[in-house]
Amino acid sequence: MSQTSSSGDLRAVRQALQAGQVHTRDVLAQAAFVAQSEACRHVFMPGGQPGPSEALKAAPDGLSNPSGLPLAGIPVSVKDLFNVAGQPTKAGSIALAQAAPAQADCPAVARLRAAGAALVGRTNMVEFAFSGVGINPHYGTPANPADTATARIPGGSSSGAAVSVATGAALVGLGSDTGGSIRIPAALCGIVGFKSTARLVPAAGALPLSTSLDTVCALTRSVRDAVTVHEVLAARQVRLAGKPLSACRLAVARTQMQDALDGAVAQAFERSLQVLRQAGAHIEEIALDEIADLAAINATGGLSAAESYAWHRKLIAEHQADYDPRVALRILRGATMSAADYIDLLAARKAWISRMEARLDGFDAVLSPTVPIVAPAIASVLTDDAEFFRVNGLLLRNTSVVNMLDGCAISLPCHAPGQLPVGLMLWHAALHDDAVLDLALQVEAALTHSLQK
DSSP, X not given: OOOOOOSOOHHHHXXXXXXXXXXXXXXXXXXXXXXXXXXXXXXXXXXXXXXXXXXXXXXXXXHXXXXXXXXXXXXXXXXXXXXOBTSBOOTTOGGGTTOOBBSSOOHHXXXXXXXXXXXXXEEOOSGGGOOSSOXXXXXXXXXXXXXXXXXXXXXXXXXXXXXXHHHTSOSEXXXXXXXXXXHHHHHHHTSEEEEOOGGGSOOTTBOOSOTTTOOEEEEESSHXXXXXXXXXXXXXXXXXXXXXXXXXXXXXXXXXXXXXXXXXXXXXXXXXXXXXXXXXXXXXEEOOGGGGGHHHHTTTOHHHHHHHHHXXXXXXXXXXXXXXXXXXXXXXXXXXXXXXXXXXXXXXXXXXXXXXXXXXXXXXXXXXXXXXXXXXXXXXXXXXXXXXXXXXXXHHHHHHHHHHTXXXXXXXXXXXXXXXXXXXXXXXXXXXXXXXXXHHHHXXXXXXXXXXX
């Protein structure tokens, strides 16, 4: 069923480069070959995909000193949300078709370059990052590489970024996560997506969706790679305590997180819990009723609607016909929110975070299905608005809780070989990033071992 590449993860490629077993030009040539294949149709923005020779110029240290930098010689894709010097940032929209080239790299891109990354192209995305489905009516929708028989959604909004990593056209996909835009496509495409605490990585030079919720982060092929890339993006060292699963106290939220699960998701999630219990983890089901409060807190439209409208109001007034109507509809919800509503929303969120942090105190992380469904067919959501918004709501349901919490989370694959991908999400409140990553390494190892028996 899967057509994802088996070319290895970042760590494996770096080891091969350092040992002289492979040359940077070969790594980038292979990435370029995959990027030009049918598997990557609609993955890269038109004109946003340099060939291997241009990518080589972007990573001179990968040639001369493959051991000197953490990403030296590694192909990295960049979501069309981020400023890259000399390139226009269109955010997947024809409303910005005439955007001027950026004058400088945004901080996230600059840090990737400084770490030796070879930028191999700008990836397609949901217009203005406002959906978890992955559909783009302007530039096409990348098909999920997990299924060669049926064209399935990749998840969004970092759709092209996820497919670039899943196919091997890149080993790292720079993206963003406002309500799940890294973790949703990671789950649906069978790769790893880490959403850090938002404040740890600068969002300057990235076109905003919600300034309160936006997080700059990345997609990778393993948890170890997620650690490496987070260290680059956040300019900090992750402290890995190596805490064994037998010393971990984990929560499973009953409220909402396990509602209406696909059979495949329910089976994979239960199997994952069983594996972790057998490895010694202490797992407790808790109600976590606070999650149910979010519907009332967001009743006036939510932060994404209010803050996106503040940015878009002039552009959408002049170019609404150029917008994806589904995106415009969600942005325009912010037009009816008053200043008082917005201030009340900020205050309600702050109080809710305090209640949630108190409930999670004493737990190493919460375990949840990343999304409750496997990837549906693109055709089922392409023209049916009701089905599109139903699927979009399901995809965002679990992941958006963490954004409202201002927390951190990681999605890693937990499905059996030959099955459609299912993601397991580990999450906690703000600044628990290192503990979540440390735990994720143990969980990944346990799940991998169980599936190899």
